[in-house]
Amino acid sequence: MPKTSTDARAWIDEAVRRVEADANRSADTHLHAFELPVEGVHLYLKDESVHPTGSLKHRLARSLFLYALCNGWIGPGSTVVEASSGSTAVSEAYFARLLGLPFVAVMPRTTSEEKVALIEWYGGRCHFVDEAGEVYAEAARVARECGGHYMDQFTFAERATDWRGNNNIAESIYEQMSAEPHPVPSWVVVSAGTGGTSATIGRYVRYRRLPTRVMVADPDGSAFYDGWEQDSSDVVTGCRPRIEGIGRPRVEPSFVGGVVDDMLRVPDAASIAAMRWASGKLGRPVGGSTGTNLWAALTVVERMRAAGEQGSVVTLLCDGGERYAHTYYDDGWLAEHDLDPTPYSAVLDDLDRTGVFSPQGA
Structure with missing residues (x-):
């Protein structure tokens, strides 16, 4: 491999400075308390849509x-x-x-x-x-x-991010949770596209010896769930997941199953229903992967409620819904792709009314 020239090294120095300067100009992303009619279990959304390029x-x-x-x-x-x-x-x-x-x-x-x-x-x-x-x-x-x-x-x-800290997403979550009623989350719920986020958070909680557990939500057609259940990196689905940004037709090299405590398969129509439900509550549109995360997080909240546990659950608002105006927010597109969120929307309406999340009723 040729040696780096003096000019090339100077260019790299300046490039690193520009990337670091961009990070310094960006404030941390917000952590929103997401109101639920559930006593003792608090849900939070880490809003990654406010980054300069609009996503996690x-x-x-x-x-x-x-x-x-x-x-x-x-x-x-x-x-x-x-x-x-x-x-x-x-x-x-x-x-x-x-x-x-x-x-x-x-x-x-x-x-x-x-x-x-x-x-x-x-x-x-x-x-x-x-x-x-x-x-x-x-x-x-x-x-x-x-x-x-x-x-x-x-x-x-999974290896480009410093998972031990350095203001990564995990460290940011714990700093922002420090003054909350339950500052150490019982669960952090994320979805996987590369697997880098779940690897960072899972490694961080182990490194810091925290009791938080990590759940990964996986959409229809993705290989991550089956690969994790079978403890195999060779699973291939042959399908293209329909929730953009998450799920893959193969288990990606960056997915580290050993740091994942639980996984949940989320139907695509449930992701759409939760996306639209969250948008109504937040007053602005969110993307489909946020719906996937939220459906899984509500499942965790319900398990805690049913067991009489108290605590906090954190999940991610991955990007804004403006990017999906012609897909997930278009009823004609949903019908064309055989996606009917209606039964899942009814489950979310029942949650608002009763404080109980019953996904089996969808």
Whole structure:
């Protein structure tokens, strides 16, 4: 491998400074108390939609760029290539523009048009494939052909973030919870796209010797749940999960099942119902993965309530619903994709009325 030239090293120094300066300009994300008619169990939403690029993936993109820069994988003029279902590509396009680098996002053709527009607005180029499982090889091929660097979030997400602290999402949650009635959450509930967030939180609670347990919510068509249950990294579903940003047709290398205490399969229609229900309560639209997280978090809250336990549960508001105006918020699109949230919406209405969450009634 050639040595790094003095000019290239100077460029890397400046690039790292720019990425760190961007982080310093960004305030921490909010932690919202989510009101429920349940005594003794408090639910919180960590609002990742307020990042500069509008989603949880802003944290990942920053970490991936720093990791690649400090490893000498990208330098002056490098084309950055990523395989993504949309939100990571939006955030990486932002950081590529910050550093003056070309960016190519390899994505399924079904990615929401709002995400495509954002990637292009940041100066990125979108390269489409027909099937979700094709993104990996195609991204690697595009990077080879242009002499660029394939960022490969699905491999490097779990190792690019400092899971011991350094203001990662886990440390932020615990600092913000410190003055709450139950400052140490009984559960943190997240979903997995790469698995990087669940790995960071799961490792952090073990490192800090905290009693918090971690649940991962998985949508229909994803391999993570089956892989975790079977303790196998070889599970492949052959399906494309319909909740953008989470779930994968294979178990990704960054998914660390050993730090996950429980998993829950969430039906896609339940994710849509919870997404719309939460949007009504918050007064602004949220995305589908937030609905997945919330449905699983409500399941945990109900288990605690039924057992007479008190405590807190934290989950993530991953991104805003503006990115899904033509999909999850479009009744015609839902009908076309055979998604009927009505029975699940009725369960949420019953929760509002009775304080009991009964998903088996959907």
